[in-house]
Amino acid sequence: MLEVRGLSIRFGGVQALEDVSLAVAARSITALIGPNGAGKSTLFGAVSGFLSPDAGTVRFLGSDITGLPPHRICRAGIARTFQIVQPFAAQTVRENIAVGAHLSRASRRAALAHAERIAEQLGLAAQLDKVAANLTVAGRKRLELARALATGPKLLLLDEVLAGLNPQEIAEVLPVVRGIRDSGVTVFMIEHVMQAVMNLADAVFVLNDGRLIAEGPPAQIAGDARVIEAYLGHGAAERLRRAAPATSVAAPGGAHA
Amino acid sequence: MRELAAIGVFALAAAMLPAFVSSGFVLHLAIMVLYSTLLGQAWNLLAGFGGQYSFGHALFFGTGAYASAALQVHLGLNAWLALPVAIACGAAAGALVGALSFRYGLRGSYFALVTLAFAEVFRILANSVQFTGGGVGLLLPLKESAADLQFSKAGFLHLILALTLAGFLVTWWLKHSRFGAWLAAVRDSEESAAALGVDVVRVKFAAIVLSAALMSAGGFFYVQYFHYIDPHIAYGPAVSVEALLGPIVGGLGTLFGPLLGAAALQLLGELTRNLAGDVPGVSLVVYGAVLIGMVMFLPRGVAGLVSRRGA
Amino acid sequence: MLDLQIVLASLLNGLTQGAVYALVALGLTLIYGVLHIINFAHGALLMVALYGVFFLNARLGVDPYAALPVMVPAMFALGYGLQRFVVGRAGHGRDENILLVTLGLALVLENAALAAFKSDTRAIETAYTFSTVNLAGAMIAVPKVVAFFGALVVAGLLLALISRTDLGRAIRAVAKERQGARLVGIDVEHVFAMSFGIGLACLGAAACFLLPAYYVNPQVGNGFVLIAFTVVVLGGMGSFAGALAGGFIVGVIESLGGLWLGESLGQIGIFLVFIAILLFRPQGLFGASVEKSGHA
Numbered sequence: 001m002l003e004v005r006g007l008s009i010r011f012g013g014v015q016a017l018e019d020v021s022l023a024v025a026a027r028s029i030t031a032l033i034g035p036n037g038a039g040k041s042t043l044f045g046a047v048s049g050f051l052s053p054d055a056g057t058v059r060f061l062g063s064d065i066t067g068l069p070p071h072r073i074c075r076a077g078i079a080r081t082f083q084i085v086q087p088f089a090a091q092t093v094r095e096n097i098a099v100g101a102h103l104s105r106a107s108r109r110a111a112l113a114h115a116e117r118i119a120e121q122l123g124l125a126a127q128l129d130k131v132a133a134n135l136t137v138a139g140r141k142r143l144e145l146a147r148a149l150a151t152g153p154k155l156l157l158l159d160e161v162l163a164g165l166n167p168q169e170i171a172e173v174l175p176v177v178r179g180i181r182d183s184g185v186t187v188f189m190i191e192h193v194m195q196a197v198m199n200l201a202d203a204v205f206v207l208n209d210g211r212l213i214a215e216g217p218p219a220q221i222a223g224d225a226r227v228i229e230a231y232l233g234h235g236a237a238e239r240l241r242r243a244a245p246a247t248s249v250a251a252p253g254g255a256h257a
Numbered sequence: 258m259r260e261l262a263a264i265g266v267f268a269l270a271a272a273m274l275p276a277f278v279s280s281g282f283v284l285h286l287a288i289m290v291l292y293s294t295l296l297g298q299a300w301n302l303l304a305g306f307g308g309q310y311s312f313g314h315a316l317f318f319g320t321g322a323y324a325s326a327a328l329q330v331h332l333g334l335n336a337w338l339a340l341p342v343a344i345a346c347g348a349a350a351g352a353l354v355g356a357l358s359f360r361y362g363l364r365g366s367y368f369a370l371v372t373l374a375f376a377e378v379f380r381i382l383a384n385s386v387q388f389t390g391g392g393v394g395l396l397l398p399l400k401e402s403a404a405d406l407q408f409s410k411a412g413f414l415h416l417i418l419a420l421t422l423a424g425f426l427v428t429w430w431l432k433h434s435r436f437g438a439w440l441a442a443v444r445d446s447e448e449s450a451a452a453l454g455v456d457v458v459r460v461k462f463a464a465i466v467l468s469a470a471l472m473s474a475g476g477f478f479y480v481q482y483f484h485y486i487d488p489h490i491a492y493g494p495a496v497s498v499e500a501l502l503g504p505i506v507g508g509l510g511t512l513f514g515p516l517l518g519a520a521a522l523q524l525l526g527e528l529t530r531n532l533a534g535d536v537p538g539v540s541l542v543v544y545g546a547v548l549i550g551m552v553m554f555l556p557r558g559v560a561g562l563v564s565r566r567g568a
Numbered sequence: 569m570l571d572l573q574i575v576l577a578s579l580l581n582g583l584t585q586g587a588v589y590a591l592v593a594l595g596l597t598l599i600y601g602v603l604h605i606i607n608f609a610h611g612a613l614l615m616v617a618l619y620g621v622f623f624l625n626a627r628l629g630v631d632p633y634a635a636l637p638v639m640v641p642a643m644f645a646l647g648y649g650l651q652r653f654v655v656g657r658a659g660h661g662r663d664e665n666i667l668l669v670t671l672g673l674a675l676v677l678e679n680a681a682l683a684a685f686k687s688d689t690r691a692i693e694t695a696y697t698f699s700t701v702n703l704a705g706a707m708i709a710v711p712k713v714v715a716f717f718g719a720l721v722v723a724g725l726l727l728a729l730i731s732r733t734d735l736g737r738a739i740r741a742v743a744k745e746r747q748g749a750r751l752v753g754i755d756v757e758h759v760f761a762m763s764f765g766i767g768l769a770c771l772g773a774a775a776c777f778l779l780p781a782y783y784v785n786p787q788v789g790n791g792f793v794l795i796a797f798t799v800v801v802l803g804g805m806g807s808f809a810g811a812l813a814g815g816f817i818v819g820v821i822e823s824l825g826g827l828w829l830g831e832s833l834g835q836i837g838i839f840l841v842f843i844a845i846l847l848f849r850p851q852g853l854f855g856a857s858v859e860k861s862g863h864a
Contacts, residue, residue: 545675
């Protein structure tokens, strides 16, 4: 569905991404993990059109979308959420979601109606007339998700949609994400909450310092020495193995508070 | 729609005013309130709904005014025909500013500054060119007849009411259309809007063209009513300020904000005139103080007091 | 085609006029660099300073240059008070709101002056108002030459202040990272007010250098506002060297423009340059030391 080849982006003196290649399979939940500063959001930026790569290509459903502006990429079928949510603060939840719905609906009435349906699907029905500025963090994250979903995407990029949520709220969102995938939308998510990654993902890609260092199913990634070292530092994998030789090495990252 | 009904009731009441009031002074006041409303509606469209604050809206006003006046004076064009031409010229000026500013991503203070610069460029041009009468300006010959769009006070009231009504309807459409939703999205978060498929540059461009068209209609009316235009009136800061004061006082991004603001300011102006006499500049001092006060204490405007997002 | 002598004279006049623009812009660029405020009242405040110098001369017989020790502190105090009690309070931090507040301030000041002094244009006459000095064959008015050197001195003082003093260090910290500065114990509101005050103090100096060869009326500020912005943007928001260079460039453009296009069209060159800079190189010549809040 999504094919990234040889993507490189440089910011001044920093090589944010270097020769990254990955592929997201249709109808999967694919995770992108890595320590802070690894380049995950930069990758999302390049895929969604907010950043222009210095080298490499991004292909979506067979077409080259490299360097297209964000609104064109959205119209092609890729929607995204932002790590730092930016709701339309002065507008209601319904109006917020309706903006996404308007992508394929010219009628105001149709867009508002679709917004209601999406809100119900995501458990926001009770807040439809609330002004976005008055939502809790969890509510805003959900609104962010709802808006993106309302555009009817084929691929949904979720940028740390679980960040800032307590365990209860995380547990509530997980089935929602699964439900989105089951309804036919491919999900590509950046996540730090390993519990979610283990739970949801079919495939995992690991970035570190702008480079792709590992890929594979979650269980395999969890035991990968390079991944552990990326999170816990040089030599950590070896130390862990010596400390507990009988068991397989623990999952990187650990529980997220 | 409740809002359409409210507009209708207001329009009807205003239209019937001459039937009950014969005082030229009161009619003039009503005309000035409506004229000020029109200017405010134009600015409100771009600033209140679109989030782009222009400090040089006089550019569009002056272009509309000069286009109309010059065509009538130099070519003897009929006023009825001059109106659409004036609007087209104003819209073209909007397109010029929009195409340059938004394509290059000017926002916030920089956008305000560039609009100011454009207005100033045109003022200097108008001051130096024969077509606009140079520094002396243009004087519209007095021909009171409906065929020439010059009337008695009552007639002018109906003319400005028609224009303001158009402004109301455009604003109403904005609140209930996809374009309006896009515009509000751009105002509240350009990045999110782009990520949701909104063509930000194109939306801003359309908004400024629309805003310019309305503003130039105001310029057209000014010439018909006052029979005179010169570079300072056309492109000077006074008109730009008048356009923004109303919506800020009455409520940015609301349907009736510009009207409420225009009425409040006109009232304030009259009060000031009564109390302080005809000292030049006093009313503007009051307006300036009101502006500061509004921003300090009532950033949502008067309409913001009444309901969450005004009428 | 054009007599080289005339062009040279025009150039020199442009430089001296540009010096005054630079003086006005220095304050504006400091205010923007630190507070991120585009001060629309800057022109009106210059007008206030000019009236100050005028009345000191007309009523008390004080020579404009001798008025420097009075005007500079007075304008500083005005600036400090305005920022602390008006602008700072009203802004609520939003860019657009602060624009409107400074616009409102400009309205109030300009029209209060109109009400108090009528629209008469006033000028002063001193011993040297009409004396000129011969520079490479061109006759340049003495007050303008003094203004030229005055601008250099003020710019130098500002640079010294910013780079050598504790206050300057605090100002730089606040300009770079407001929250961080607060966290290390810097009184940010005080620094803001100091910066605004210093910005207006520059206007006080500018007025003293300007009035001998110029005039004052309530609207005089309007002419300077856009030009000052042009200088600041051209030079780079927050850069003193930029304000100085920008001022000279703008002065020369205006002068040569007037030579080429005639008096009334002359200023158009400035604003066209302004628009071009805003569109194509908004960080100006010296690149802003602060990021542009107003550009994509």
